[in-house]
Amino acid sequence: METGECVGDLAREQLEPVLSLAIQQLQKDFDNTCVALGIHPEPRRWSAADVAAWVQWARRQLQLPSVPLESFNVDGATLASLSEEEFCQRAPQCGSMLHAQLEIWKAAVEESPRNTLAASWSPAGVVQPPNTAVTPPANIGNTSAASVKGSPCTIDFSDDEDEECTSGQGGNSGSSSSSGGGGKMRNGGSYIHLWQFLKELLQSPGVHGSCIRWLDRGKGVFKIEDSVRVARLWGKRKNRPAMNYDKLSRSIRQYYKKGIMKKTERSQRLVYQFCHPYCL
Numbered sequence: 006m007e008t009g010e011c012v013g014d015l016a017r018e019q020l021e022p023v024l025s026l027a028i029q030q031l032q033k034d035f036d037n038t039c040v041a042l043g044i045h046p047e048p049r050r051w052s053a054a055d056v057a058a059w060v061q062w063a064r065r066q067l068q069l070p071s072v073p074l075e076s077f078n079v080d081g082a083t084l085a086s087l088s089e090e091e092f093c094q095r096a097p098q099c100g101s102m103l104h105a106q107l108e109i110w111k112a113a114v115e116e117s118p119r120n121t122l123a124a125s126w127s128p129a130g131v132v133q134p135p136n137t138a139v140t141p142p143a144n145i146g147n148t149s150a151a152s153v154k155g156s157p158c159t160i161d162f163s164d165d166e167d168e169e170c171t172s173g174q175g176g177n178s179g180s181s182s183s184s185g186g187g188g189k190m191r192n193g194g195s196y197i198h199l200w201q202f203l204k205e206l207l208q209s210p211g212v213h214g215s216c217i218r219w220l221d222r223g224k225g226v227f228k229i230e231d232s233v234r235v236a237r238l239w240g241k242r243k244n245r246p247a248m249n250y251d252k253l254s255r256s257i258r259q260y261y262k263k264g265i266m267k268k269t270e271r272s273q274r275l276v277y278q279f280c281h282p283y284c285l
Contacts, residue, residue, distance in 0.1 A: 035113055038062060046114050048107065051081025063106045067264075069099040085111065105263045109282075199256045200265050200283060202239060203227070213238075220276065225284025229275040 039046050042062055044055040051059065057074050064072045076095035077084065084107070093100035197205075206213040207227055216231035216238075229235050232250040240248025257277060260266035269278045278284075 035110060048081045048085045048111060048114075051084065053078055053080050056081055056084050060103070063103055064099075067099070067102050067106060069102060072096050072099060072103070101263055105265070197242065199239065199253070200260060200279070202242060203235075204279075204283075206235070206238070225279030225281075226269060227277060227279075228273075229277070232275060 035046060042055070042058045044051055044058060048059075056077055056079060060072055060074060060077050063069070073096060087095075087104070089101060089104040091100075092104040096103060203217065206217045207219055210218060216234040217227060217229050220226045220228050232253075236248050236250040236253045239253055240246060257266060261268065264280055265283050267278055267280050269276050
C-alpha cells in the first residue's frame with residue numbers, strides 16, 4: 006500500500022509542471038482575448054455588453070451556429086451563475102458548448118496561482134503577461150465543435166456525471182464546478198468530474214495500470230482495460246455503490262458533445278481520447 010502511495014505522489018509531482026504550463030497557456034490565450042474584446046478576465050465583472058462580446062467570440066472560436074444574443078442579455082454575474090441546462094434553454098443548438106467554454110475560462114482565472122490573470126488586469130484594458138515565457142496554444146475548444154453544429158443540445162441527467170448540473174446548485178455560481186477541487190457533493194462523495202478522475206487513475210500506472218492505461222499520451226488516447234474495476238473505483242469516489250460501467254460510459258459519451266473527449270480515428274472498444282486542452 007505504501008508503494009502505491011509513493012507512486013501516486015511521484016506521479017503528482019511529475020504532473021504539476023504540466024498542469025502549471027497548461028494554466029499559463031490558457032492565461033496567455035485569454036490575455037490576448039481580453040485585450041482584443043476589452044473585457045475583464047473575471048466573467049462575474051462583465052457588463053451586458055461584455056457578455057455579448059464574449060458570446061460572439063465564443064461562437065467564432067467554436068464555429069457554432071448562430072447564437073441568439075437576446076437570450077444572453079445579462080451581466081457577467083448572471084451568466085456565471087447559469088447551469089448547463091439553462092445555457093441549453095437559451096441556446097438549444099450550442100448551449101452545452103458555450104457553457105463548457107465558460108467553465109474553461111473560469112477555471113483559468115480561478116485556479117491559477119494567486120489568481121494572477123485577474124490581478125494583472127488594468128482599467129485601460131492592458132493585461133500584463135505572466136513572467137514565464139509560454140508557447141502560444143492552439144485555439145481552445147474547437148476540436149469537437151462540429152459534433153454540436155446544427156444539432157439540438159440534449160443532456161442526459163440519468164448518470165452521476167451530469168447530475169452535477171441538474172439543480173440550481175449544479176452549474177452554480179460557485180467556482181468549484183470546473184475545478185473538481187476539495188468540495189463535497191450533497192451525497193457525501195468527493196466533488197470531482199469523471200474526466201478528472203480518469204486522468205487521476207492514468208497518472209498512477211503503478212497502481213491502476215492494470216485497469217486503465219495510456220495508448221498515446223501525447224494525443225490523449227487511453228484504454229480502459231478493466232471496466233468493472235474502473236466503475237467500482239468511480240462509485241467509491243462518488244459514494245455510489247450501485248455504480249456500473251453502463252452508467253459510467255454514458256457520462257463519457259456526454260463528453261463528446263462537450264468538447265472534453267472525442268471518438269478516436271479508429272474505433273476500438275473501451276478506447277477513448279481527450280480533446281485539447283484536457284489532454285495536457
